[in-house]
Amino acid sequence: MTIKNNPKRLGVCLTISFGIWLVSCTLAGKETGPSGLFSVPEGFPEPVYNLAVNPVTEDGFQLGKKLFFDGRLSRDGTISCGECHNQAHSFTHHGHGFSHGIDGKEGFRNAQPIVNVAWQNSFFWDGGVFNLDLFAIAPIENPVEMDEKFPNVIEKLKKSEDYPKLFKKAFGTEEVTSERFLKALSQYMLSLVSANSRYDQYLAGKARLTETEMKGLALFKEKGCNTCHSGILFTDHSFRSNGLAAEYTGDLGRFRITENESDKNKFKVPTLRNIEVTYPYMHDGRFRNLEGVLEHYADGVQEVDNLDPALKKNPKPGIALTKEQQGQIIAFLKTLTDTEFLNNKRFSKF
Secondary structure (H helix, E strand, O other): OOOOOOOHHHHHHHHHHHHHOOEEEEEEEOOOOOOOOOOOOOOHHHHHHHHOOOOHHHHHHHHHHHHOHHHHHHOOOOOHHHHEEEEHHHHHHHHHOEEEOOHOOOOOOOOOOOOHHHHHHOOOOOOOOOOOHHOOHHHOOOOOOOOOOHHHHHHHHHHHHOHHHHHHHHHHHOOOHHHHHHHHHHHHOOOOOOOHHHHHHHHHOOOOHHHHHHHHHHHHHOOOOOOOOOOOOOOOOEEEEOOOOOOOOOOEHHHHOOOOOOHHHHHEEEOOHHHHHHOOOOOOOOOOOOOOOOOOOHHHHOOOOOHHHHHOOOOOOOOOOOOHHHHHHHHHHHOOOHEEEEEEEEHOOO
């Protein structure tokens, strides 16, 4: 899901439309839903999403999942959230540099994974949405994604035979409202927690890493990859410039939201969890494989505006890595693949 329209203007509209509701939706909370629906994995920090105002329930989760895979959220009924967020690829748009939407239209960014969102306080490559409960509005109204008006979606659901009953199960009455719609989608997305990769099993003492993988882990720390991809979530959620020339789209990232010169060329640091299956990489999908990513950091970093200081520590911009070292880091990155998460039938459409 990407934002084609002016995201700053969209943010203003959302604030006006949902301002009263957002007063009660703060971004700090420690509550969790029923066991098996949402829980904080061992070693993870407390969520930033306020589960106290929207606890995950079985009926809410099931409603959210149905909505996630329903084409009625789009203008012509052909595009669902699941179209651009494929479970087998950590809920990304597999194989597309730029994500495709309605009428075969192409956006200008690569869809980010939907995973571990309870720990995120901003969304999209430029942070254009600040609350998970507002996340779905942007792609629904984006003319190259779903190209629908949000009120139209609510009306379609109200008139359907099945949804009023499902809303009653989840929220107590058959009333279909925008708030309930968004909270149900959030409940489904909150449940998409990935925390059982082989690396996690290694940390728990239940698995071993190979010699090559261990060397890759050591290099990951030694070379400062964990400066940005930090902690158990493998992201610090910041916006940084990693030396990508903007020759493809002229996309200036975070600058589109803030219009601050210091934000030019900065994009949100993505999680590395399940990175093996989320190709292509970067906001514009310019690298088709991990080898291309590591080659960029070793030899391709450009002196663009606001280049991150972590990439300016050597005489040459980037990270000094031999081909062998690049391969070792890639071997480690592949230990972050959570096959249980990628194949969990509970999350799938059928």
